[in-house]
Amino acid sequence: MIAELGLAALWLAAALCALQLLGGALAQRDENSDLARLVRPAAIIQGLLAGFAFLMLLWLFYVTDLSVKLVATNSHSAKPLVFKLAGAWGNHEGSMLLWITVMALAGGLIALVERRLPEKTMLATLSAQAFVGLGFYAFLLLSSNPFERLPQPALEGIGLNPLLQDIGLAFHPPTLYFGYVGLSVAFSFAVGALLTRQVNPNFARAMRPWVLGAWIFLTLGITAGSYWAYYELGWGGWWFWDPVENASLMPWLAATALLHSVGVLAARDALRTWTIMLGVIAFSMSMLGTFLVRSGILTSVHAFAVDPERGSFILVLLLLYIGGSLLLFALRAGTVSEGERFSVTSREGALVFNNVMLSALLGIVLLGTLYPLLTEAFDVRVSVGPPYFNPVGAIFTIPMLLIMAVGPLLRWRGDSFARIKNSVAIVAAIMLAVLALVLILGSYGLLPVLGLAVAAGLAVGSFLPLRGRNLLRAPLSLWGMVIAHFGIAVALFGMASETAFSEEKLAAVPVGESAEVGPWDITLEQVAPVAGPNWTAIQGRLAASYDGGDPVLLTPESRNFWAPTQETTESTLATRWNGQLYAVIGNQAADGRWQLRLWWKPFVTFIWYGGILIALGGLLALIGRLRTDLKRRYVKSRQADRAKEAAAL
Amino acid sequence: MNNLKVWIPLAIFLMFCGVAAYQLTQPKDEFVESTMVGKPVPEFELRPATAELPGLSIADLKDGKPKLLNIWASWCVPCIAEAPHLETLKRQGVEIVGVAIRDRPQDVARFLGQYGNPYTKIGADDLSEIQLSIGSSGVPETFVVDGNGIIRHQHLGDVRAEHVPMLLQKLAEAGS
Numbered sequence: 001m002i003a004e005l006g007l008a009a010l011w012l013a014a015a016l017c018a019l020q021l022l023g024g025a026l027a028q029r030d031e032n033s034d035l036a037r038l039v040r041p042a043a044i045i046q047g048l049l050a051g052f053a054f055l056m057l058l059w060l061f062y063v064t065d066l067s068v069k070l071v072a073t074n075s076h077s078a079k080p081l082v083f084k085l086a087g088a089w090g091n092h093e094g095s096m097l098l099w100i101t102v103m104a105l106a107g108g109l110i111a112l113v114e115r116r117l118p119e120k121t122m123l124a125t126l127s128a129q130a131f132v133g134l135g136f137y138a139f140l141l142l143s144s145n146p147f148e149r150l151p152q153p154a155l156e157g158i159g160l161n162p163l164l165q166d167i168g169l170a171f172h173p174p175t176l177y178f179g180y181v182g183l184s185v186a187f188s189f190a191v192g193a194l195l196t197r198q199v200n201p202n203f204a205r206a207m208r209p210w211v212l213g214a215w216i217f218l219t220l221g222i223t224a225g226s227y228w229a230y231y232e233l234g235w236g237g238w239w240f241w242d243p244v245e246n247a248s249l250m251p252w253l254a255a256t257a258l259l260h261s262v263g264v265l266a267a268r269d270a271l272r273t274w275t276i277m278l279g280v281i282a283f284s285m286s287m288l289g290t291f292l293v294r295s296g297i298l299t300s301v302h303a304f305a306v307d308p309e310r311g312s313f314i315l316v317l318l319l320l321y322i323g324g325s326l327l328l329f330a331l332r333a334g335t336v337s338e339g340e341r342f343s344v345t346s347r348e349g350a351l352v353f354n355n356v357m358l359s360a361l362l363g364i365v366l367l368g369t370l371y372p373l374l375t376e377a378f379d380v381r382v383s384v385g386p387p388y389f390n391p392v393g394a395i396f397t398i399p400m401l402l403i404m405a406v407g408p409l410l411r412w413r414g415d416s417f418a419r420i421k422n423s424v425a426i427v428a429a430i431m432l433a434v435l436a437l438v439l440i441l442g443s444y445g446l447l448p449v450l451g452l453a454v455a456a457g458l459a460v461g462s463f464l465p466l467r468g469r470n471l472l473r474a475p476l477s478l479w480g481m482v483i484a485h486f487g488i489a490v491a492l493f494g495m496a497s498e499t500a501f502s503e504e505k506l507a508a509v510p511v512g513e514s515a516e517v518g519p520w521d522i523t524l525e526q527v528a529p530v531a532g533p534n535w536t537a538i539q540g541r542l543a544a545s546y547d548g549g550d551p552v553l554l555t556p557e558s559r560n561f562w563a564p565t566q567e568t569t570e571s572t573l574a575t576r577w578n579g580q581l582y583a584v585i586g587n588q589a590a591d592g593r594w595q596l597r598l599w600w601k602p603f604v605t606f607i608w609y610g611g612i613l614i615a616l617g618g619l620l621a622l623i624g625r626l627r628t629d630l631k632r633r634y635v636k637s638r639q640a641d642r643a644k645e646a647a648a649l
Numbered sequence: 650m651n652n653l654k655v656w657i658p659l660a661i662f663l664m665f666c667g668v669a670a671y672q673l674t675q676p677k678d679e680f681v682e683s684t685m686v687g688k689p690v691p692e693f694e695l696r697p698a699t700a701e702l703p704g705l706s707i708a709d710l711k712d713g714k715p716k717l718l719n720i721w722a723s724w725c726v727p728c729i730a731e732a733p734h735l736e737t738l739k740r741q742g743v744e745i746v747g748v749a750i751r752d753r754p755q756d757v758a759r760f761l762g763q764y765g766n767p768y769t770k771i772g773a774d775d776l777s778e779i780q781l782s783i784g785s786s787g788v789p790e791t792f793v794v795d796g797n798g799i800i801r802h803q804h805l806g807d808v809r810a811e812h813v814p815m816l817l818q819k820l821a822e823a824g825s
Binding site: 076078154277281284291311312315318319322323326327329330333334370373374376529536 | 652655656658659662663665666668669670672673724726730751
């Protein structure tokens with residue numbers, strides 16, 4: 001009954017979505033028609049229905065209803081509760097339902113609160129949102145029904161992919177989804193504005209919170225995903241340039257560019273076409289990522305719901321949304337004027353530079369990701385990895401970060417470098433000092449050395465915009481920018497020092513003996529079998545002591561899950577302020593010695609601290625913007641009241 | 650229309666769609682077989698996993714009769730689900746030998762008492778040695794082995810009702 005309720009709610013939501021599309025489209029001719037008045041309520045009720053359907057799915061997973069195919073194939077009665085619930089979205093059908101739910105709720109929220117745009121643009125936006133939504137409903141209901149019943153209830157479920165049975169990963173996909181869906185809202189705004197030719201600062205202010213929100217979630221999602229891959233996959237790395245990782249990075253790059261250009265549009269009414277273009281591109285990247293992950297078209301370590309039929313469905317959606325919006329863009333771009341002018345040496349100039357570099361970066365990641373696909377069409381199998389991405393990426397990243405360190409000091413519209421020359425000198429001096437220091441310390445690769453120098457300069461540079469200001473009265477959005485930029489410096493520092501200073505040791509150790517890596521001394525005390533709720537494992541007990549200090553106990557495991565059967569390595573980490581010891585236990589050799597893989601990674605945690613700081617900066621900026629908006633709305637309503645009173649007198 | 654630049658993104662995108670559509674229609678090898686299929690089972694000798702049945706050795710697989718080699722364990726939940734289907738196969742005259750992975754005799758006996766015993770012999774594989782050497786990555790898995798000890802087919806996961814005819818056919822092919 002529960003499954004049928006969920007399915008019914010989903011069909012109803014889809015019907016309302018169709019109504020929303022139609023009403024919004026017809027309202028473009030007559031915005032006072034009865035149909036136009038239905039659009040907002042349709043969006044709100046659609047959101048509630050989709051939310052209800054998702055709750056029903058959660059309920060089915062909560063009670064492990066094995067008569068539902070999705071539950072039987074993804075859950076298991078012996079699984080811990082949190083992973084039972086995570087099973088609801090840890091699969092293709094459930095995650096599509098989560099996607100449409102978040103999207104419908106976002107649509108409902110816009111319909112409920114957004115009053116800034118002209119009504120006609122607003123209706124066009126909701127209509128565009130419904131257009132995207134309808135495709136996903138069709139996908140769910142026609143090809144991936146999450147509520148499908150089995151002809152006969154299963155005796156026991158198959159389980160959730162053991163790699164996904166991890167608290168970090170249980171929440172990683174939804175976080176990314178909130179990001180992707182936020183970008184779908186930005187996309188709808190861009191299409192709505194293109195349709196009604198209303199690209200102006202008001203449009204930018206309406207769009208900005210959605211871009212910021214999406215960007216915060218994407219940042220957190222990528223950070224969490226990177227940390228998960230680092231400690232769960234047991235290979236010791238934190239970024240692999242895997243197509244699935246790139247699928248989340250590309251929308252982030254586009255959203256970062258969009259975030260900055262929408263700011264320019266809001267503040268200065270410049271970069272109109274560029275902002276619209278980025279709005280379209282950012283969501284296109286989310287869709288493209290989904291396509292790459294779901295179609296099985298690229299080989300990836302994250303192989304997920306590989307299914308050419310579904311791939312074809314998403315490809316059609318891609319053609320409709322991206323093709324359609326790019327066509328609309330090409331037709332309309334000429335009619336949107338570029339907006340205000342500015343000189344090269346100005347805040348806008350620096351932001352345009354950042355935008356161009358980010359777009360170039362996006363281009364090279366996209367090219368690297370799709371290149372194997374292209375060559376495979378000619379029957380040549382290649383894989384593109386770090387040797388391509390790292391140096392080519394750095395060509396664009398380093399200049400961008402240099403400008404980023406001083407760009408925020410420039411004034412809008414026109415400025416001179418002479419005015420900020422002291423700040424530039426400070427940043428440059430710090431970079432050179434760090435460069436010299438690292439070169440004295442030892443010989444490391446070019447990229448990590450440059451990375452360390454740029455990180456130091458950027459760390460200081462990011463705080464310079466606060467100089468001479470009353471710190472308590474500086475706007476929250478300024479603090480947000482400062483912290484986000486500082487976060488970039490922190491993450492970069494982590495990446496560069498991990499690359500430069502990491503030490504690795506592959507040792508074969510009998511029980512009772514020890515191995516050394518960096519400043520650590522690690523003794524293998526014991527190896528014993530252990531059992532969990534749905535796995536058995538070989539667990540090693542390691543006593544690790546840093547520089548002769550008190551030993552820390554580490555217990556790396558090699559786990560065997562039996563539903564479904566899969567072997568995973570559970571690495572363990574000893575975290576200090578200045579880095580992490582990373583230990584993995586492998587097989588036993590014939591002579592009784594155990595294989596240990598040990599890494600000492602100085603300051604590796606800064607990568608993720610940086611990610612969190614970046615997201616925190618975004619959050620502060622979002623709160624600051626929303627507060628300003630509310631104030632502005634309040635002032636406006638007061639003015640309107642006064643005007644009414646004055647008229648009454 | 651007068652500005653060609655604005656059409657570039659659309660052109661690139663359409664090119665991508667063309668390549669993607671082409672790739673999607675290309676057949677892909679989806680089934681990953683053990684590299685051991687077509688090769689003989691390596692030498693082994695396992696002690697009995699339970700007092701009621703004999704253990705298993707390589708000689709048992711070379712007695713001229715095709716068999717099913719079922720990798721399982723009493724702690725394995727999907728193994729419970731496949732038990733009735735193994736019974737069906739046994740009733741059709743199939744000889745099934747088992748390898749119990751990291752198991753205890755009393756648990757094996759309890760499992761067989763509770764869910765039925767389709768096996769003629771069960772070897773105890775405490776260190777997963779046999780399991781790994783024949784290319785099995787987990788429980789349950791079922792191999793079709795011909796009369797000369799050559800692996801003819803590998804079935805991943807539990808045996809369900811719909812797999813029974815397929816396994817019978819593979820056994821018939823292995824017998825000829």
